[in-house]
Amino acid sequence: MNADLEKLIALEKIDREFVRLTEEVAALPKRVAQIEHKLADDKAAVEEAKAAIKNNEASRRQLEADIQGFQQKIVKYREQSAKVKNNDEYRALMHEVEFAEKEIRTCEDKILDLMTGLEAAEKALKAAEADLKTEGAAVEKEKDEARARTAEDEKLLKGLGGQRAQLRTGVADTTMAHYDRLMRQRKSAIAEARDQRCQSCFVLMRPQVWQEVATNEQIITCSSCARILYYDPSHQPPPAPPEPPKKTRKKKAAAATIAADSAAETAADAGSEETKESESETTPTQ
Numbered sequence: 001m002n003a004d005l006e007k008l009i010a011l012e013k014i015d016r017e018f019v020r021l022t023e024e025v026a027a028l029p030k031r032v033a034q035i036e037h038k039l040a041d042d043k044a045a046v047e048e049a050k051a052a053i054k055n056n057e058a059s060r061r062q063l064e065a066d067i068q069g070f071q072q073k074i075v076k077y078r079e080q081s082a083k084v085k086n087n088d089e090y091r092a093l094m095h096e097v098e099f100a101e102k103e104i105r106t107c108e109d110k111i112l113d114l115m116t117g118l119e120a121a122e123k124a125l126k127a128a129e130a131d132l133k134t135e136g137a138a139v140e141k142e143k144d145e146a147r148a149r150t151a152e153d154e155k156l157l158k159g160l161g162g163q164r165a166q167l168r169t170g171v172a173d174t175t176m177a178h179y180d181r182l183m184r185q186r187k188s189a190i191a192e193a194r195d196q197r198c199q200s201c202f203v204l205m206r207p208q209v210w211q212e213v214a215t216n217e218q219i220i221t222c223s224s225c226a227r228i229l230y231y232d233p234s235h236q237p238p239p240a241p242p243e244p245p246k247k248t249r250k251k252k253a254a255a256a257t258i259a260a261d262s263a264a265e266t267a268a269d270a271g272s273e274e275t276k277e278s279e280s281e282t283t284p285t286q
């Protein structure tokens with residue numbers, strides 16, 4: 001196999017892994033931020049539940065104080081009622097007592113509601129605290145994993161960087177530049193040729209080009225996607241050598257018009273156009 005081709009095949013595998021690892025390293029802090037965000041939500045839920053309980057208790061204390069106030073008023077009105085001189089004054093005081101008693105009942109109803117609410121709030125707090133505990137442990141685990149993965153990836157990247165530099169040395173400059181351009185633009189620079197087709201863009205190659213690619217002795221690029229082509233004999237047997245163009249022409253000349261046309265194309269492919277096209281398909285080596 002052509003030495004540059006062999007290096008580029010290995011280099012592309014490393015470059016792709018390099019990209020994958022780099023993206024993974026870049027994504028990990030985002031992942032950590034996401035899980036921390038979720039943890040913050042759980043913490044907020046706990047705080048909210050605690051605040052609800054506090055408010056509930058404060059409201060209850062206020063209502064209890066109100067009840068005490070009304071009870072004191074009732075005592076006062078009853079004391080005054082013992083001293084009044086006429087019925088009107090007495091009735092007015094009794095009316096006040098009635099009003100205060102009604103207010104006390106209202107407060108008591110509200111306290112009952114608050115007690116029911118408190119139970120729910122306490123349950124919510126317990127649930128939020130349990131979530132926080134579970135989530136907190138999970139977050140720590142995930143953060144540890146993310147940190148370990150980052151360290152591992154960075155170590156791998158360092159190793160790949162070395163291999164990369166080694167593979168690039170000695171490859172012809174123009175070939176290297178072509179490779180780099182493809183990696184930049186298409187994220188892949190090498191394509192297998194199989195069944196006479198580029199396996200990246202699936203464009204059919206001319207028999208002559210296919211023959212040359214199958215030798216793996218030159219840097220040949222796909223006429224359609226410009227990727228550097230190689231042939232893997234483990235995927236299919238090597239192509240049969242092409243028939244000499246002259247023989248084809250004679251045989252096809254006797255056949256139908258369509259066959260004759262394709263024979264002309266084949267002849268043209270193998271003939272005059274080849275020089276022109278092979279210029280675009282074979283990158284200059286120096």
Ligand SMILES: [Zn+2]
Pocket residue numbers: 191198199200201202203222223224225226227
């Ligand atoms: Zn292609």
